[in-house]
Amino acid sequence: MTTDQGSTIRARFVRPDRYRRTPKRPAFGVVWQQHWMLYAMLIPAALSLLLFHLYPLWGISIAFVKYNPVKGVLGSPFVGLEHFDRFFSGRLAFEIIRNTLIIAIGKTIVVQCIAIVFALILHDARIPILRRAVQSATTLPHFLSWVIIGGIMVQFLGSTGPLNQAGATMGLPRVNFLGNRTIFPLILILSETWKEFGWGAVIYLAALANINPNLHEAAAVDGAGRWARLWAVTIPGIMPIIALMSCLSLGGVLNAGFEQVLVLINSLVSETGEILDTYVYRVGLLEGQFSFAAAVGLFKSSVGFLLILLSYWLAERFANYRIF
Amino acid sequence: MTIEKISRRDFLRTTALATGVVALAACQPAAPVETVAQADQVAAPSANCEPDWNQRLPPVPKKYDPPVEISVIFQDVSYHEGMSATNNPWYNWFKENMGIEFNVHWVAQGDIATQKLQADIAAGTLPDFFAASGSLLAQLIDSGAVEEIRELYENTTTPLVKQQVGYPDGSWWNQAFRGEGLYGCSHSLTKNALTGIGWIRKDLLDELGLEAPDSLDGLENAMRKMLDADLVKTGVTVNKELLTWNHSIDQVFGAYGVMPTTWRDQGGSLAYDSASPGIKDALARLNSWYKSGILNPDFYTMGWEQCRAERDRGDSAWYTVPMWGTPLPTVTTTDGKTLQWARTDVFAGPDGQKARKGTNPLFHAWVFRKGLEPVKIEALLNQLNYYMELEVNGPEKYDNYGPLWGITDMFLEGVDWAWTEDCEVKQAKESLVATGLASTGIMFRDVGFWHSTFPNYQFNTDKYLLKLASQDPATLNKAQKVFLENPTPLAAASAYEYVMTTPELDLLDQYMGIPTERMATLVPELKKMEDELFIGIITGQKDLAEFDNFRDAWFTNGGDQVTEDVNVWYESVK
Numbered sequence: 001m002t003t004d005q006g007s008t009i010r011a012r013f014v015r016p017d018r019y020r021r022t023p024k025r026p027a028f029g030v031v032w033q034q035h036w037m038l039y040a041m042l043i044p045a046a047l048s049l050l051l052f053h054l055y056p057l058w059g060i061s062i063a064f065v066k067y068n069p070v071k072g073v074l075g076s077p078f079v080g081l082e083h084f085d086r087f088f089s090g091r092l093a094f095e096i097i098r099n100t101l102i103i104a105i106g107k108t109i110v111v112q113c114i115a116i117v118f119a120l121i122l123h124d125a126r127i128p129i130l131r132r133a134v135q136s137a138t139t140l141p142h143f144l145s146w147v148i149i150g151g152i153m154v155q156f157l158g159s160t161g162p163l164n165q166a167g168a169t170m171g172l173p174r175v176n177f178l179g180n181r182t183i184f185p186l187i188l189i190l191s192e193t194w195k196e197f198g199w200g201a202v203i204y205l206a207a208l209a210n211i212n213p214n215l216h217e218a219a220a221v222d223g224a225g226r227w228a229r230l231w232a233v234t235i236p237g238i239m240p241i242i243a244l245m246s247c248l249s250l251g252g253v254l255n256a257g258f259e260q261v262l263v264l265i266n267s268l269v270s271e272t273g274e275i276l277d278t279y280v281y282r283v284g285l286l287e288g289q290f291s292f293a294a295a296v297g298l299f300k301s302s303v304g305f306l307l308i309l310l311s312y313w314l315a316e317r318f319a320n321y322r323i324f
Numbered sequence: 325m326t327i328e329k330i331s332r333r334d335f336l337r338t339t340a341l342a343t344g345v346v347a348l349a350a351c352q353p354a355a356p357v358e359t360v361a362q363a364d365q366v367a368a369p370s371a372n373c374e375p376d377w378n379q380r381l382p383p384v385p386k387k388y389d390p391p392v393e394i395s396v397i398f399q400d401v402s403y404h405e406g407m408s409a410t411n412n413p414w415y416n417w418f419k420e421n422m423g424i425e426f427n428v429h430w431v432a433q434g435d436i437a438t439q440k441l442q443a444d445i446a447a448g449t450l451p452d453f454f455a456a457s458g459s460l461l462a463q464l465i466d467s468g469a470v471e472e473i474r475e476l477y478e479n480t481t482t483p484l485v486k487q488q489v490g491y492p493d494g495s496w497w498n499q500a501f502r503g504e505g506l507y508g509c510s511h512s513l514t515k516n517a518l519t520g521i522g523w524i525r526k527d528l529l530d531e532l533g534l535e536a537p538d539s540l541d542g543l544e545n546a547m548r549k550m551l552d553a554d555l556v557k558t559g560v561t562v563n564k565e566l567l568t569w570n571h572s573i574d575q576v577f578g579a580y581g582v583m584p585t586t587w588r589d590q591g592g593s594l595a596y597d598s599a600s601p602g603i604k605d606a607l608a609r610l611n612s613w614y615k616s617g618i619l620n621p622d623f624y625t626m627g628w629e630q631c632r633a634e635r636d637r638g639d640s641a642w643y644t645v646p647m648w649g650t651p652l653p654t655v656t657t658t659d660g661k662t663l664q665w666a667r668t669d670v671f672a673g674p675d676g677q678k679a680r681k682g683t684n685p686l687f688h689a690w691v692f693r694k695g696l697e698p699v700k701i702e703a704l705l706n707q708l709n710y711y712m713e714l715e716v717n718g719p720e721k722y723d724n725y726g727p728l729w730g731i732t733d734m735f736l737e738g739v740d741w742a743w744t745e746d747c748e749v750k751q752a753k754e755s756l757v758a759t760g761l762a763s764t765g766i767m768f769r770d771v772g773f774w775h776s777t778f779p780n781y782q783f784n785t786d787k788y789l790l791k792l793a794s795q796d797p798a799t800l801n802k803a804q805k806v807f808l809e810n811p812t813p814l815a816a817a818s819a820y821e822y823v824m825t826t827p828e829l830d831l832l833d834q835y836m837g838i839p840t841e842r843m844a845t846l847v848p849e850l851k852k853m854e855d856e857l858f859i860g861i862i863t864g865q866k867d868l869a870e871f872d873n874f875r876d877a878w879f880t881n882g883g884d885q886v887t888e889d890v891n892v893w894y895e896s897v898k
Binding site for chain 1: 624
């Protein structure tokens, strides 16, 4: 606060934090002179963004025309929302959107929960070698492609595979895991969980490592057992990260896992297994209905964009996390 | 080092270093390119042995100087050591003798190739010359993406080509015409190229004292006995696509007088057979087979590779393949089991009906990118002229047995065949006998036009092979003998003869029109619905009664419109 009279009078009506003088922003020329190397290093990334992310956005206009590859987008007849109308009035729209949401939301919830529980267990492990070995083993599947995992799963879950054989020794009937449309989404969710929970736990382990040990000691002095400390110290300590990860995962809720579904789907389970991404691939790349596929893809991207905005808003609201 | 500590000098030095590294990497010599000489070494003649036949190649139709460069799609296959897609005897022959240099547009095959081609169409980056069929071909022609070639085709191709491919009256040509304009060279399949031939485990039949079955009941009985005796894990190997070129169950449907996925004349108009009532009986039969283990419980996940693995392991007892996939009469598995395979006739159904899914000659058309220079189109058509002369007249006129060998068409020493120590001819270690799939994994593929460019290709070569087999061996030259030493091509020729002499068993798709725009939109979804229902009923996940609902649903979901379009075409060609 300054000492001149005008300022004193104004201070009565203005909250002190707002009264603080904003430091003057340096001129761009000054910033450039000081940090031009940083800006120079940014150029490749900016160019890449421009070329591979912004420029292709022009292509979405295919969704509004009857695309003729020779005439190009501008020369093709404009059809407005005809392709969207066809998708939403078709018999598959509801089924595909439902499948996408069930599979994607299921994966998000189960992977997050298992990753948190696993991180908590691993954090409390007392033998460092065992801890490292388990963490490495559970992180490894993240780096395997779905083509490999899909092949393993077909063998493992097949009628004569180890799982059914184990069931047979216990007198259980044979189950067509990959041919049962009720079980199939669950198979997708569980296999995704198996592949990703180890990797997902990494960030929670980092959050757990950041909890002040004094809090645990103080709680122990107050007589809290391990269980009580878990609920009173550990989980509240990582709650901001849990909230943050949950909010951010909302942005990817329409990404139900293209490669995984493509590798495992078959005619018996397409009713509950076909998702937006595989549908776009099928009608677009295999059947050559470019405009229609672009319309379905655009629908997915638009909803995804709105969800990303929502997720960042929620992340700021509940976890105080901001990107911009 | 923190950001604040980076001085201008540090930055410039680092940038200069990075630029230098990139420049060095860019300027380093390219990976060594195998020379023509290396490829030729493989085909170098042996010093001491003399052929007792006078092998020649047909005269070159025209040599282009300067050479023409044409971008084409290459298939992703293996090559001999020291060779590559753009450096092998066949590639080099066209380059040096005809002045045609094929450039790699990209390398892929199967679904990947389809995807890449679709991406090329969308982006307007098509290769100069490629194959397309069905709705893709219609889309290319209608959008003006391919050249009109009628005048060039008629002026350039030889009478032999026109005669062998049935130009312009062959039914397969209608897909390439739009009015008076011709937009591609129709490539008809060799007759019955994809017609499935049944093979049964003869060793197991002998063990059980059974005769080779000739009816569905007989097949079922044999399979049940083999399963009961624990001789196989499953009876019949079936592809998840049910009716396709390999491990098909078309004969089961044929035994009930129906053939899914085909359009057939019923009372003067075409009707879709998948919606015929007779399908229901066949599905009921297949469901009973599934329940009793005659079909693999996981067959709905099995494509070509998995099916082949199952039967090659000896886990099943009956399957179908086209004649070019004919198995050796006796096969030893990797774990030492000996399997004996015998051909089965088409099975009769409960009412004595029997049929198989015949192969329509309609395959695809070779098309030329819009804007491709006429000289390049002409060069490709001359390549077709050359191929045709070699394939039709090779053995008789030029003592060249390449057409019998298939795939490569030139019968080269060191690649296709080699000398033995006592100067006899033997199959080269890594060569491929196309008619018998006696492959060791090395495959050459045609570049530009493919071999077997006319419907009678396989029929002619197999007839020639069977003629050799009936001759006195003393009258054969060393090259001819090598074909008879390998039992596989002969077995294939014999199996093919059965197919070719029983055309009355073929249930052919009678629709050979160009898919209309709404057909291109509706048919894939209808097919998906059909697949889901058929496999659902076979596996017992859907009730047989749902077939009746399917018939109604098929028509209300666009089947009636598709039927209308198909019959508009049918009326126009009647």
